[in-house]
Amino acid sequence: MNTAQFIPEILTENIEKANFTWQTPSNIALVKYWGKSNPQMPKNASISFTLNNCHTITTIAFSKIERTAEVKFDLFFEGKEKEEFKPKIAEFFKRVQEYCPYIFNYKMTINSENSFPHSSGIASSASGLSAIAMCLMSLENELNPSITQEFINKKASFLARLGSGSASRSIEGPLVVWGNHPEIAESSDLFGVQFPYKVHSVFKNYQDAILLVDKGEKVVSSTVGHNLMHNHPYAESRFTQANDNLGKISEILQNGDLEAFVSLVESEALTLHAMMMTSNPYFILMKPNTLEIINKIWKYRAENKSNICFTLDAGANVHVLYPENEKDSVNNFIENELANYCQNKQFIYDSVGFGAKKI
Template identity: 65%
Template sequence: MLSEQDFIVNDNTTSVEKGTFQWSAPSNIALVKYWGKKENQIPANPSISFTLNNCKTITNLAFTKKHFDKLSVTNNRFSFDLLFEGKPKEEFKPKIQKFFERIDVYCPYLKDYHFTIDTENTFPHSSGIASSASGMAALAMNIMSLEKALNPTMTNQFFFQKASFLARLGSGSACRSIKGNIVVWGKHAEIEGSSDLFGVEFPAKIHENFKNYQDTILLVDKGEKQVSSTIGHDLMHNHPFAEQRFAQAHDNLAKIKIIFETGNLDEFIQIVESEALTLHAMMMTSLPYFILMKPNTLEIINTIWKFRNETNIPICFTLDAGANVHILYPENVREHVLQFIKDELVGYCQNGNYICDTIGNGSQILT
C-alpha cells in the first residue's frame, strides 16, 4: 500500500532544459458524495463519481530551466506566469502558488523551472460547474509529464497514481478527474485498492446499463456560491450528524458497487438522489447553516419526479455543492429525456442554458 513517502522524489535521473506539455482533464460528478475532510485533503468518507467527457479544462505547461548561482534567493522560489484563455489572470495565481507550496516536498524540481501555464475550459467559466477539479487535474498531469521526462523509468501506474495524489492536494475532488469512467476516492473495505491518497478506477465489472451514461447539466444559477465548498467541508468537524453521515456514505458505496455490477437502475436512482439531498441536508443542519439550492432547483427536482412517475423512464438527478442540477440517464432514453428538458425544464435554467455530457475516460495528453 502506497504512503505519502512513496511520492517523494529522491534524485532526477535525467536533465531537461525546456519543453511543453498539454493535457485535458474533465470535471466529474460524485454519486456518493464526500463532505468533510481531515488534514492534507484527506476525505472524511469515501466517494464515487462519474468522470465526464465534454466539460473539461485544457492546460498547456511550458517550462524553462532557471540558471542562477547557488546563493540566489530567487532560485528557491516558485516562478510562473498564469494565463486564462491566453490572457494574464492574476487573481488565479494565489491558488496555484498555494498548490505548488503543498506539493513542494513531492516535486522539489518545480523550483528549478519557470513555468507558463495557459489554461482554458470547454464550459463557460463561472457557470456553476466545478472547474477546480478539472483545472487541478490538468495541471497535475502536466507536472507529472515533466517528472516522467526527468525520470523516464517511471511506470504508468505510478504516473497516474501520483498525478491523482497531487491533484487531490489542489482540490480534493480533482483526484477523481485523472482516470475514467467511474472512480472511487477514499478507503473502503469492499473496494480493492481504494485509498484516501488518490482516486482509483472502479475495480469491478460495470453492467451494460451504465455504459455511455448521460449527464445533462441544467445551469440554474451561474453566480458565485454564498458559501465556498472549503468552508462547507470545515463545518462538518462539529456537525451533529457527521458520524451518521460518514457511516451512511460507506454503506451507500457498498450498495452502489453491487448496483454497478447488477445494473439495477431503480436502486441506482434511489441511492443517487438520496445522496444529493443528504449533501444539502448537511449544509442546512450545520452551524452556521446555509442553503445553496435555489427555488428553481426544487422546481426541477419535482418536475423530474413527476415525469419519472408518469413515464417510468429511469432518469434521476444529482446535485453538487450548488444550485445546478445534473440529470443522469441511460443512453437508450436520450431522445426522450432531451425532449423533456426542452419542453419542461429549460425555463428553469438561467438564460435557458444547459450542457449535455456523457461518461468519459479521464485525462488525455494533447501534445
C-alpha cells in the same frame, strides 16, 4: 500511508525547456464526500462518474532557471492573466513541493481554459487541478523516463488531491473511487482508483445533462463548506451513511438495478445539501428553479416509467442522469421543459468519459 513512494529519488535527464498540454475532465460524484482533514484527506469514501465534455485544457510551458526559494509561475485563464487565481495555485505548489522538487528549477507559464462556466458548481477545481497535475507528471516523466503510466496516473491523482479533493477522481474513468473503503480493492485516501469490478452494460455511456440554473459563483466555497463539518452535529452519522452507500452502489453498478441507483443517487444529493442547511453557519445553495427542476423530474419519471434521476454538487445546478436508451426522449424533455428553468435556457449535454487526455 506510504507517501514516500511519490518522492522522486533519481531524475536522470536535464530538460531546459518543455511544453505540455492536457485535457482533463470534471466529474460528478454519485456518493458524495463532504468533510475532510488535513492534508486533503476525506472523511468518507466517494465514487464519481468521469465526464466527457466538461473539461479543462491546460498548457504549462517550463523554462529552466536558477533554482529559487519559491515557485515562479504566471497564470492565464481563458487568455487573461488571473492574479486572483494565483494564491490557490501557489498553495497547491507549496503542498506538492516535497513530491515535485523540480518545480523550483523552472519558471512556469500556465494557460488554462474551461469548456464550462468557472465556479458555477461543475467542479472546475477538479478539472483544473488535475490538468496541472498531469502537466507536472509529464515533466517528471521527461526527467525520469523509467516511470510507468500506472505510476504517473496514481501520482497525478495524489498531487491533484492536494489541490482539490475531487480532482483526485478526474485522472481516470469512467468510475473512480477516492477514499479507503473495505469493499474497494486498492482504494486509498491518498489517490483515486478506478472502480475495480465489471460494470453492468446499462451504465455504459450513461448520460449527464447539466442544467445551468445559476452560472454565477457559489455563495460558499467548497473549502468553507467542508470545514463546517468539523463541528457538525450530524457529521459522524453522515460519514457512516456515505461509506454504507458506497458499498450499496458498488453492488448496484454491477447488477444494473436502476431503481436502486435512482433512489441512492438522489438521496445522496439531498443529503449533501441537508448537511449544508444544518451547519453553523448554514447555507441554502439550491435556487427556486433547482427545486422546480427536481419536481419536474419526479413527475416525468412517474408518468413515463423512466429511469431519469438528478444529482447535485455544492451549488444550484442540476445534473440530470439517464441511461443511453432514454437519450432521445429525455433530451426532448430537457429542451422543451427543463431548459425553461435554466439561466438563459442554457444546459450542457455530457456523458461518461474516460479521463485525462494529452493533447
